[in-house]
Amino acid sequence: MTTESSCKAPSYNITCRMSHEAAALERLCQVVRVRGFRIAKMAVDSADGALNIALTIQGTRPVAMLQSQLEKLHTVAEVKLAAPVVAAASRIA
Amino acid sequence: MNGAQHILEAFHRHSIQTVFGYPGGCIMPLYDALVDDVRVEHVLCRHEQGCALAADGYARASGKLGVCIATSGPGATNLITGVANAYQDSIPMLVITGQVPSALIGTDAFQETDVLGMTLGIVKHSYLIESAEELPGILEEAIELAQSGRPGPVWIDIPKDVLLAETTVLPEPMPAQPQATCPELSDAIALLCAARKPLLYSGGGINLAHAEDSFREFAKCSELPAVVTLKGIGNAGKHSAHNLGMLGMHGSRAANRAVDECDLLLVIGARLDDRATGKLDGFAPNARTIHIDADAAEFNKLRKAEITIRGDLNVILKELTQALRDTPLAINEWRKQCQNWRTTGGFQAADNEEPLAPITGPAFISQLSRTAPDDTIIACDVGQHQMWVAQHYQFDHPRHHLTSGGLGTMGFGLPAAIGAQFANRNSTVINVTGDGSFMMNAQELATIRRYNLPVKLIIMDNQCLGMVRQQQELFYNNRESQINLDDNPDFVAMARAFDIPALKIDRTDQVRRGIETILAYDGPMLLHVAIAREENVWPIVKPGGSNKEMIDETRRTAADKKEKIA
Numbered sequence: 001m002t003t004e005s006s007c008k009a010p011s012y013n014i015t016c017r018m019s020h021e022a023a024a025l026e027r028l029c030q031v032v033r034v035r036g037f038r039i040a041k042m043a044v045d046s047a048d049g050a051l052n053i054a055l056t057i058q059g060t061r062p063v064a065m066l067q068s069q070l071e072k073l074h075t076v077a078e079v080k081l082a083a084p085v086v087a088a089a090s091r092i093a
Numbered sequence: 094m095n096g097a098q099h100i101l102e103a104f105h106r107h108s109i110q111t112v113f114g115y116p117g118g119c120i121m122p123l124y125d126a127l128v129d130d131v132r133v134e135h136v137l138c139r140h141e142q143g144c145a146l147a148a149d150g151y152a153r154a155s156g157k158l159g160v161c162i163a164t165s166g167p168g169a170t171n172l173i174t175g176v177a178n179a180y181q182d183s184i185p186m187l188v189i190t191g192q193v194p195s196a197l198i199g200t201d202a203f204q205e206t207d208v209l210g211m212t213l214g215i216v217k218h219s220y221l222i223e224s225a226e227e228l229p230g231i232l233e234e235a236i237e238l239a240q241s242g243r244p245g246p247v248w249i250d251i252p253k254d255v256l257l258a259e260t261t262v263l264p265e266p267m268p269a270q271p272q273a274t275c276p277e278l279s280d281a282i283a284l285l286c287a288a289r290k291p292l293l294y295s296g297g298g299i300n301l302a303h304a305e306d307s308f309r310e311f312a313k314c315s316e317l318p319a320v321v322t323l324k325g326i327g328n329a330g331k332h333s334a335h336n337l338g339m340l341g342m343h344g345s346r347a348a349n350r351a352v353d354e355c356d357l358l359l360v361i362g363a364r365l366d367d368r369a370t371g372k373l374d375g376f377a378p379n380a381r382t383i384h385i386d387a388d389a390a391e392f393n394k395l396r397k398a399e400i401t402i403r404g405d406l407n408v409i410l411k412e413l414t415q416a417l418r419d420t421p422l423a424i425n426e427w428r429k430q431c432q433n434w435r436t437t438g439g440f441q442a443a444d445n446e447e448p449l450a451p452i453t454g455p456a457f458i459s460q461l462s463r464t465a466p467d468d469t470i471i472a473c474d475v476g477q478h479q480m481w482v483a484q485h486y487q488f489d490h491p492r493h494h495l496t497s498g499g500l501g502t503m504g505f506g507l508p509a510a511i512g513a514q515f516a517n518r519n520s521t522v523i524n525v526t527g528d529g530s531f532m533m534n535a536q537e538l539a540t541i542r543r544y545n546l547p548v549k550l551i552i553m554d555n556q557c558l559g560m561v562r563q564q565q566e567l568f569y570n571n572r573e574s575q576i577n578l579d580d581n582p583d584f585v586a587m588a589r590a591f592d593i594p595a596l597k598i599d600r601t602d603q604v605r606r607g608i609e610t611i612l613a614y615d616g617p618m619l620l621h622v623a624i625a626r627e628e629n630v631w632p633i634v635k636p637g638g639s640n641k642e643m644i645d646e647t648r649r650t651a652a653d654k655k656e657k658i659a
Contacts, residue, residue, distance in 0.1 A: 022220070034214060069390050
């Protein structure tokens with residue numbers, strides 16, 4: 001489903017490194033959703049027991065709030081916020 | 094040792110002596126190991142939700158880790174409300190559930206549920222154990238994690254085969270926590286000293302950080318006018334001269350007025366919850382904010398703070414106290430103003446002099462507060478009685494007031510009182526509940542009876558869901574919807590069916606005697622208190638409204654009269 005509000009919401013690129021444990025990605029995605037963002041793009045690779053995740057997310061709330069919530073997760077080692085994406089991300093199906 | 098025995102070994106290492114649980118298929122290996130263990134007392138509740146809430150009450154009343162245990166499937170799902178309750182109020186809890194054997198996970202096996210997946214949003218962390226070898230290390234990590242930083246529930250889901258598997262692996266000792274250092278406070282101290290109308294705003298974080306003594310020393314030294322959140326009740330002790338009481342939706346007029354007028358909010362161990370702040374746009378409109386907390390994620394979440402300080406509240410409060418000893422605050426006019434508000438806008442519970450008059454909630458709670466011993470622990474449920482307790486009971490310590498603040502869980506009080514009684518065997522523990530809440534976990538009367546716990550039960554019975562009825566009256570044009578409980582069971586007969594003596598009162602002249610009777614009784618006893626159906630909690634702020642727009646009984650009555658005349 002595409003909503004008008006989601007298309008107009010600012011986009012952000014976040015990278016995250018976390019332990020490769022059961023439900024790691026679910027945990028990350030759940031926090032993104034609950035804190036008011038939608039995932040537009042997601043890429044994951046694993047190496048040495050860690051997951052490296054690149055996310056493009058959309059949302060109208062302050063992204064720093066999401067970053068601090070992600071950093072709180074016990075198995076998250078690092079969260080980096082890239083410069084804001086100028087153009088809106090592609091529409092979400 | 095097998096996996097189950099490793100769990101008990103972890104309990105012994107961490108001096109965990111009391112756990113609350115309910116057995117079933119996949120957790121049976123742990124219950125088998127318990128048969129041979131004399132160092133862990135297992136409390137058998139009558140429903141898994143009761144186990145989780147009892148563990149929560151145990152943790153709140155003791156400051157220790159609460160532990161609950163259940164089997165897979167329905168055992169685990171029944172725990173969820175209790176664990177969510179602990180999560181919302183940052184209560185340290187270890188949750189252990191059995192899971193179907195590893196080879197059956199994902200096959201829709203009997204009593205299989207994806208517990209890890211369905212609880213992600215209500216735990217500080219969770220684990221699904223994949224081998225016996227990793228269990229000892231994870232137990233150590235989970236116990237540490239649940240209690241460190243901002244506490245919270247940690248859930249370990251353990252397949253039955255892992256509980257049965259033998260392993261010789263021993264846990265590595267957790268690295269020692271570095272000594273807490275004090276963050277830079279000079280900017281905060283400068284802002285505090287420059288303020289003309291500073292206000293101390295404290296919450297449940299004081300208690301969670303075991304920082305009550307440091308907080309009281311700071312409050313006494315600074316002589317700051319102070320307000321508390323629901324979970325911060327008791328922080329200042331009942332004799333504090335500068336405490337204006339609880340703020341927020343059902344807060345005192347004095348507290349909300351001071352927040353509205355202050356020019357600096359010093360927020361310590363609180364998260365600026367919506368029930369406390371009301372509409373954010375209108376909250377403390379003239380104030381700058383210093384926010385001190387253990388959890389950085391709370392900073393600027395709902396209100397922008399000029400200064401944020403993350404750290405150990407004990408260390409920070411001691412440093413602030415020292416700074417203010419050197420530079421006392423020159424705010425006498427503001428203190429005087431707040432004292433005036435406290436005199437005229439504090440909580441007042443008028444005693445009804447007419448002996449045959451119906452019992453009112455505030456007057457009953459005031460009498461209870463005057464009669465019960467100082468170290469009494471009150472475990473509330475959720476609703477009008479909860480607010481009357483918050484407003485009219487004089488608590489001397491935050492651990493004496495157990496209340497479901499964040500989740501607002503009806504049914505919390507009775508199992509929480511059970512947990513509190515296990516944590517404080519010689520203290521008076523009273524569950525103050527409503528007729529709606531009581532019925533949500535009434536099966537735990539059997540637990541009280543089984544262990545002969547001297548828990549006192551007070552049901553404030555208005556034959557309806559009073560808080561919902563009140564809001565329907567005030568904000569939904571008095572259109573009552575599904576709040577009627579006038580077919581409640583006979584609570585006295587119900588208690589007696591569990592072999593718990595009980596009595597009923599319904600007149601003002603019976604209040605004191607009723608309270609004294611249950612307090613004097615050497616064992617559990619229930620007091621059924623009939624109160625008027627139409628009684629409301631005053632003051633109240635409309636949900637989503639500003640704290641400035643408090644509605645009190647006088648204004649409401651005046652508005653009613655005007656309506657009737659028109």
